[in-house]
Amino acid sequence: MIKKIEMVNNATTKKMHPHKFILWVAMGSLIMMFAGLTSAFIVKSSQTGWKPVTLPSVFWASTIVILLSSGTIFLALRSFKERNITGYRLLMIATLLLGAAFIGLQWVGFEKLWDQQITFKGSGAGQFLYVIFGFHALHVAGGILALLVLVTKTFVEEVKIYSSVPTEIAVTYWHFVDLLWIYLLIFFLVFGQR
Amino acid sequence: MSETTTVHIADAKHATTHHGEHGHHQQSFISKYIFSMDHKTIGKQFLITGIVWAVIGGLFSVVFRLQLGYPDTTFPILETFFGKWAKGGQIQPEFYYSLVTMHGTILVFFVLTAGLSGTFANILIPLQIGARDMAAPFLNMLSYWFFFMAGIVMVASIFVQTGPASGGWTMYPPLSALRQAGDGQKIGTDLWLISMALFIVSSLLGGLNYITTILNMRTKGMSMTRLPLTIWALFFTAVLGVLSFPVLLSGAILLLFDRNLGTSFYLSDIVINGEILPNEGGSAILYQHLFWFLGHPEVYIILLPAMGMVSEILSVNSRKPIFGYMAMLGSLFAITILAFLVWAHHMFVSGLNPFLGSVFVLLTLLIAVPSAIKVFNWLTTIWRGNIRFTPAALFAIGFVSLFISGGLTGIFLGNTTIDIHLHDTMFVVAHFHIVMGVASMFGMFAGVYHWFPKMYGRYLNHTLGYIHFWVTIVGAYLTFWPMHYQGLAGVPRRYLDKGGWVNFNQFGELDKFITAVSIIIFVTQFVFIINFFYSIYKGRKVRTANPWGANTLEWTTPINPGHGNWEGDIPEVHRWPYDYGKDGREFIPQTEPVGASESKH
Numbered sequence: 182m183i184k185k186i187e188m189v190n191n192a193t194t195k196k197m198h199p200h201k202f203i204l205w206v207a208m209g210s211l212i213m214m215f216a217g218l219t220s221a222f223i224v225k226s227s228q229t230g231w232k233p234v235t236l237p238s239v240f241w242a243s244t245i246v247i248l249l250s251s252g253t254i255f256l257a258l259r260s261f262k263e264r265n266i267t268g269y270r271l272l273m274i275a276t277l278l279l280g281a282a283f284i285g286l287q288w289v290g291f292e293k294l295w296d297q298q299i300t301f302k303g304s305g306a307g308q309f310l311y312v313i314f315g316f317h318a319l320h321v322a323g324g325i326l327a328l329l330v331l332v333t334k335t336f337v338e339e340v341k342i343y344s345s346v347p348t349e350i351a352v353t354y355w356h357f358v359d360l361l362w363i364y365l366l367i368f369f370l371v372f373g374q375r
Numbered sequence: 376m377s378e379t380t381t382v383h384i385a386d387a388k389h390a391t392t393h394h395g396e397h398g399h400h401q402q403s404f405i406s407k408y409i410f411s412m413d414h415k416t417i418g419k420q421f422l423i424t425g426i427v428w429a430v431i432g433g434l435f436s437v438v439f440r441l442q443l444g445y446p447d448t449t450f451p452i453l454e455t456f457f458g459k460w461a462k463g464g465q466i467q468p469e470f471y472y473s474l475v476t477m478h479g480t481i482l483v484f485f486v487l488t489a490g491l492s493g494t495f496a497n498i499l500i501p502l503q504i505g506a507r508d509m510a511a512p513f514l515n516m517l518s519y520w521f522f523f524m525a526g527i528v529m530v531a532s533i534f535v536q537t538g539p540a541s542g543g544w545t546m547y548p549p550l551s552a553l554r555q556a557g558d559g560q561k562i563g564t565d566l567w568l569i570s571m572a573l574f575i576v577s578s579l580l581g582g583l584n585y586i587t588t589i590l591n592m593r594t595k596g597m598s599m600t601r602l603p604l605t606i607w608a609l610f611f612t613a614v615l616g617v618l619s620f621p622v623l624l625s626g627a628i629l630l631l632f633d634r635n636l637g638t639s640f641y642l643s644d645i646v647i648n649g650e651i652l653p654n655e656g657g658s659a660i661l662y663q664h665l666f667w668f669l670g671h672p673e674v675y676i677i678l679l680p681a682m683g684m685v686s687e688i689l690s691v692n693s694r695k696p697i698f699g700y701m702a703m704l705g706s707l708f709a710i711t712i713l714a715f716l717v718w719a720h721h722m723f724v725s726g727l728n729p730f731l732g733s734v735f736v737l738l739t740l741l742i743a744v745p746s747a748i749k750v751f752n753w754l755t756t757i758w759r760g761n762i763r764f765t766p767a768a769l770f771a772i773g774f775v776s777l778f779i780s781g782g783l784t785g786i787f788l789g790n791t792t793i794d795i796h797l798h799d800t801m802f803v804v805a806h807f808h809i810v811m812g813v814a815s816m817f818g819m820f821a822g823v824y825h826w827f828p829k830m831y832g833r834y835l836n837h838t839l840g841y842i843h844f845w846v847t848i849v850g851a852y853l854t855f856w857p858m859h860y861q862g863l864a865g866v867p868r869r870y871l872d873k874g875g876w877v878n879f880n881q882f883g884e885l886d887k888f889i890t891a892v893s894i895i896i897f898v899t900q901f902v903f904i905i906n907f908f909y910s911i912y913k914g915r916k917v918r919t920a921n922p923w924g925a926n927t928l929e930w931t932t933p934i935n936p937g938h939g940n941w942e943g944d945i946p947e948v949h950r951w952p953y954d955y956g957k958d959g960r961e962f963i964p965q966t967e968p969v970g971a972s973e974s975k976h
């Protein structure tokens with residue numbers, strides 16, 4: 182027989198779940214990366230050859246979409262806690278689709294800019310926009326992948342999982358990329374257009 | 376928030392997927408040794424991979440030392456091995472730069488970051504804080520395999536036709552951003568960047584785990600101020616890595632864009648081979664800022680784990696409590712904060728605003744304070760101690776010696792005025808090799824000799840350990856000390872042949888001497904490597920659970936701990952880890968409750 186051993190010590194159970202803690206540290210790390218990119222932007226913007234960029238209005242649409250998705254995932258977590266599995270699945274899939282729509286809209290925004298002759302050539306706000314928004318979209322894509330795994334698990338797993346930790350982690354991350362987007366949007370509105 | 380996860384100790388991986396069907400389950404070879412989630416196995420994987428990389432990186436340095444020591448001699452054997460890179464038995468300039476670049480990259484990142492903190496954070500954190508494993512064993516496994524993939528890409532870059540990256544380990548643009556600039560700037564540099572990106576992912580996954588495990592998974596009674604200094608050091612190392620590596624990643628991404636997609640983040644007004652490039656408005660200095668924002672903390676990422684292990688080993692082997700535990704902790708904290716505030720001292724001659732430069736001088740020199748506190752405390756720890764000169768203790772003392780000698784030259788380089796003369800000379804090479812390279816290597820050796828019994832249940836051979844120590848420390852000083860003189864005379868680093876310069880071509884014989892010594896040291900390292908691999912299988916067996924008479928928790932586990940570390944409950948901690956020579960007792964383990972009549976420390 183193999184002995185059962187508590188992986189988390191009893192004395193520590195009042196603390197935050199370690200996996201959640203990992204996520205918070207990881208978010209600190211991601212903030213540093215985007216801080217690095219945006220401070221590079223500020224340093225560059227004071228130098229010669231800098232060209233500002235005007236955000237196409239499609240980025241407002243993507244903002245609305247990602248804000249909506251934060252709402253749906255919030256409700257998804259509530260359904261999970263109420264043991265409403267159908268509602269949970271539906272809301273998670275809705276979030277997932279909204280996330281995909283966000284990335285699609287970002288792509289449309291990129292194409293709009295590209296049509297304005299803002300290509301990779303040069304060294305202005307536009308080139309930073311492709312890098313920074315592109316990198317943000319990659320992180321949204323990572324979130325979509327996580328949601329996909331969670332939704333699939335509700336169909337495949339034979340054993341019901343009552344722990345809300347994985348969902349809570351996904352939700353926190355989703356809100357994080359949402360807030361990150363708001364930061365980037367404001368950043369480009371303030372610093373990108375001058 | 377309050378759920379506890381119940382898992383099988385022998386088979387943690389399947390616990391989450393196979394609730395209910397608990398038969399006897401033998402671990403396969405693959406899940407036990409290759410895709411293992413046991414922190415101890417992952418630590419050993421990091422260590423052995425690190426050793427392999429150290430041999431490759433060390434070999435490269437011997438090859439370019441041959442060129443530096445004997446610029447006019449031909450070595451036909453080099454042509455046999457390296458072909459067109461050593462045409463006629465002479466190192467070609469492009470190859471020389473590739474060797475230097477690879478030596479730096481491999482030693483800084485693959486050996487002294489992954490090989491050092493990867494190994495000891497994995498092995499020591501759960502064992503010394505009293506945890507079954509890391510907070511997220513799966514991420515921990517991924518951390519190793521991302522490191523492994525980074526290694527594969529780096530090895531691949533050595534074998535591409537145009538050769539590996541040759542822009543220096545700092546990979547400064549515009550040189551590194553332009554394919555036309557040389558063979559090493561072609562696919563080799565792309566592979567270098569990809570490899571580094573993978574490496575950064577690996578070190579972030581590791582760092583997240585280390586921080587979370589230390590803050591969340593300590594056993595009962597293990598308050599933060601009862602942690603061994605090794606754990607504190609590894610904690611600050613992880614914090615440095617988690618906050619600074621992402622910035623390097625953003626710098627590397629912009630460089631990849633410049634290289635492959637025609638952006639001009641770093642490029643401006645360049646004429647190369649008569650061709651005027653269209654890039655405009657970029658700033659090469661921007662890259663230096665992003666690079667050194669990691670690059671400087673990286674120095675402490677390398678050094679802090681060594682400092683932590685040395686503190687522990689010196690205390691155990693001098694049978695005395697560490698002198699000034701809180702001062703040690705405070706100085707680690709101060710170093711961590713200052714590490715983020717001194718990056719521009721690498722850029723004094725880049726056209727940096729002199730006023731800004733003087734701020735960075737001040738902050739740089741401030742680091743001398745916590746460093747001096749640490750040195751003082753190490754010396755007072757061994758002062759009048761009952762020192763056992765085990766190989767681990769010798770390497771720890773060697774670390775302190777090297778840290779002092781190398782640290783003092785840092786004060787020279789931290790001054791803008793002196794740095795104008797000394798920057799990019801052999802003086803810099805001497806400084807950082809002694810204080811960061813060799814010193815951390817000594818910390819790593821000390822750790823391996825000290826914790827080998829915990830890792831493999833056997834001892835390393837001590838006689839070979841003593842030979843290894845004495846040759847290495849004498850050799851390290853003989854190699855790097857003379858470089859100070861070269862640097863003061865103005866000999867630049869990275870030159871493959873100084874013969875043409877009248878003002879510094881008088882060092883030919885000295886260079887021969889350095890080359891000879893470096894070959895001897897390189898060969899001596901095989902004494903250690905043979906000792907290491909032989910002892911894993913045939914070394915003297917450990918018979919007692921606590922062979923060094925140490926207080927920390929790792930010695931309360933079985934001699935060969937399984938996955939989960941302790942067979943019964945995790946022991947409870949009642950005291951700090953440094954009760955040596957107290958109340959007439961040689962040592963009092965952390966698990967022993969404080970007695971009523973015990974004196975206070």
